[in-house]
Amino acid sequence: MSSDRAPLFITGAGRNVGAHIARRLLADGLPVIAHYRTATDEVDALAAAGAMLVRGSLDDEAGIRAVTDAVNGHTPRLSGLIHNASRFEPTPDDPGTAAAAFADYWAVHMLAPYLLTTLLTPALEPVGDRASDVVMITDIYADDPTPKHDIYCATKAGLQNLALSFAKRLGPGIKVNAIQPGPISFTDWHQPEARQRILADTLLGRAGNPEAIYRAVRGLMDNDYITGAILPVDGGRRLGR
């Protein structure tokens, strides 16, 4: 099914949830510009499926502006922007190492979504009566942090707050919403007992998957009367903690 809609731009599409969202948007006939940092087989598969690709780091203003320029080089118009790129590791114990990590977390979770949204607003201005969309992928931890991941949580909370500011600023032509994933997938360093505890705290008793996030993205984008929403997709984990 081909679409006459302008492309959707998603960051962090090189693996896992971002790759899944990009793949599903393409499968649903929507044009996609997929950002990635590290080349993977999934990036190759996205290109084969018709995605336009943008490679780059979102570590600082120069890198973010380079990604923006690359997006503008692909298209003058966008129908949506999905801020998915993210870093996730425990906060380092050493304060100096933590400070360096803080700059990285702030850049990818806050500066990049802020600058990309601001610089791409002209491309997002709708043609016709269908509003464009910005979706920020945050975390249930943004509302109820874990100290072990304090910097991650704080910058995700900042991203969530940016979503509300942009919803106020960019309406009515652009809807802006946030999705808060819960235990969608586990990292290699999640030990079995941690995984069991997390799932025991989850009302639905099981992990989610990237498809649950995709369906939430579509639910927000396809509803013309939702903006400024913060949507948990967590199996009820936030209530069980």
Ligand SMILES: NC(=O)C1=CN([C@@H]2O[C@H](COP(=O)(O)OP(=O)(O)OC[C@H]3O[C@@H](n4cnc5c(N)ncnc54)[C@H](OP(=O)(O)O)[C@@H]3O)[C@@H](O)[C@H]2O)C=CC1
């Ligand atoms: N998985 C889960 O259970 C949960 C996920 N989330 C959120 O959902 C989203 C997707 O999660 P998931 O797929 O697991 O995330 P991953 O950590 O698997 O992937 C994150 C992506 O972001 C990219 N990225 C990170 N830092 C930068 C940077 N500085 N510049 C450019 N790209 C960067 C990574 O690139 P590279 O491949 O080069 O490292 C990677 O492709 C994230 O926002 C995450 O915080 C929230 C709660 C739970």
Ligand SMILES: Nc1nc2c(c(=O)[nH]1)N=C([C@H](O)[C@@H](O)CO)CN2
């Ligand atoms: N960028 C990422 N953010 C998060 C990840 C991840 O793998 N990459 N994973 C989680 C955890 O799995 C957590 O949800 C388990 O409860 C959180 N954020």
